[in-house]
Amino acid sequence: MAYRTVNPYTEQTIQEFAEHTDSEVEAALAKADALFRADWSKGGRELRLAILARLSDLITANRDALANTMAEEMGKPLSQGQMEADLCADIARYYADKADDILKPEPVSSDVGEGWIEYHPVGVLLAVEPWNFPIYQLIRVVAPAIALGNPVIYKHAGIVPQSAALFADLVRRAGAPEGAVTNLYISAAKVAELIGDDRVRGVALTGSEGAGSKIGARAGEMLKKSTLEMGGSDVFVVLDDADLAKAVEGGIFARLGNAGQMCTAAKRFIVQRGIADAFTQAFVGAMQAVPMGDPKNPQTLLGPMASREGLESLSRQVEEAVGYGATVLTGGKRAERTGFFYEPTVLSDVMPDNPAFYQEFFGPVALLFVADDDDAIVALANDSKFGLGGAIYSADIARARALASRIESGMVFINTPTISRPELPFGGVKRSGYGRELGDVGIKEFVNRKLVVVAGA
Ligand code: NAP
Secondary structure, eight states: OOEEEETTTTTEEEEEEEEOOOHHHHHHHHHHHHHHHHHHSSSSHHHOOOOOOOOHHHHTTTTTHHHHHHHHOOOOHHHHHHHHHHHHHHHHHHHHHHHHTTTTTTEEEEESEEEEEEEEESSSSEOOSOOOOOOOOHHHHHHHHHHHHHEEEOOOOOOHHHHHHHHHHHHHHHOOOSSEEEEOOHHHHHHHHHHHHEEEEEEESSSOOHHHHHHHHHHHHTOOOOEOOOOOOEEEEEEETTTTEEEEEEHHHHHGGGOOOOSSSSEEEEEHHHHHHHHHHHHHHHHHHBBBBBBTSTOOOOOOOOOOOOOHHHHHHHHHHHHTEEEEEEOSSBBBBSOOOOOOOOEEOOTSGGGGGGOOOOEEEEEEEEEHHHHHHHHHHHHSSSSSSSEEEEOOHHHHHHHHHHHHHSSOOEESSOOOOOOOOOEETTTTTTOOSSHHTTTTTTEEEEEEEEEOO
């Protein structure tokens, strides 16, 4: 049984779900494709934007139910689940309010005549999504797709089947017709088969490099456009003149939010030498003091990891890092209690010959580096196969801006951890993937930019 809710706090299996059958998958695809050919996709946008506005309200009305389900399925602390729901409501509202403006035809000047670009839907999209933000990962694809008129079929991660179903139900209750957004419990093999179907016109994946390379290759083989949002090993740079308390507070949230299971979590802390001792002491102390426990307790900041596999893989990674010479400043092992808990951990002395140097730590483990100047910071930051986000803390904004421009990543934030907002395009470079979600850029990924020219006009 591939779709299963296991409560990571109790380690108990809650519910299992059967995969959809071949005929159910075919019926879902046929409905989605029929909708694309109907007025719903091809007609005016008003009806679809009204659905998004209602979806926003419904998410807000159901924020506690959504947060509860996330806590039970993948251990996200309630307050963080509520924050996720609020962000999702904002994303639906953003596209409801802004899509008309973002998608209005754009003039193109030419000696042939009057020209313009129109934005049209392309057809059924397949979205393959991870469990770490069970609702947010879906709405990043679904909200712009509804605004445009692209029907979506999604395959969510096997460990969050209830979140997957809950979201589909909210979309339905918002008034979306059957076929607009469909949740399917399917295997990787079925995903590959669907990508090969002519009715599927694009594929969006958020997930690991392994899944990205398989799905990207399959999409390329079938001449379909794909967007890939994959892992990261984001830097969190603290310059000598940074506000120490603010940097520590931001660093804790950036590393321990969602139990460290964020693609844009701060994974490599690069601290300038002048502030290194003070930052290390304060940061390690704050890591040790973090309230860890029941995700349903409002005081909890650090919940369990989402799965036994994730916990075991992180434990092996840390053991290997230590085997190659890393120093454990705090933590370094599974917490001795029921639930998939890993102790908040800080590792230093991770050298380039340590496999950990280039790995993504998808859990509450921070790597700490010390650098002397801006050139050394940039060299260390860019010595990574990933390039997703990054943060710089400094009182000198001009210097931080110059540094931000030199870091090879899709996003850099100054004096705040990497955050997501509806209007901010999200995505990376290098092995973090390609394409963007959210903002005006994100809605134009799966779109037909149709050129129309009137000669001599
Ligand atoms: P994962 O194993 O790649 O799973 C992600 C999704 O892909 C799941 O729905 C999974 O289904 C599916 N999948 C896996 N292999 C597949 C294949 N060969 N064909 C089709 N579907 C496949 O990723 P994860 O380990 O759960 O998630 C963590 C990773 O995602 C991290 O690297 C993280 O950094 C990255 N991430 C990136 C972003 C971003 O926006 N850049 C955001 C969040 C997470 P099953 O669950 O059924 O295996």
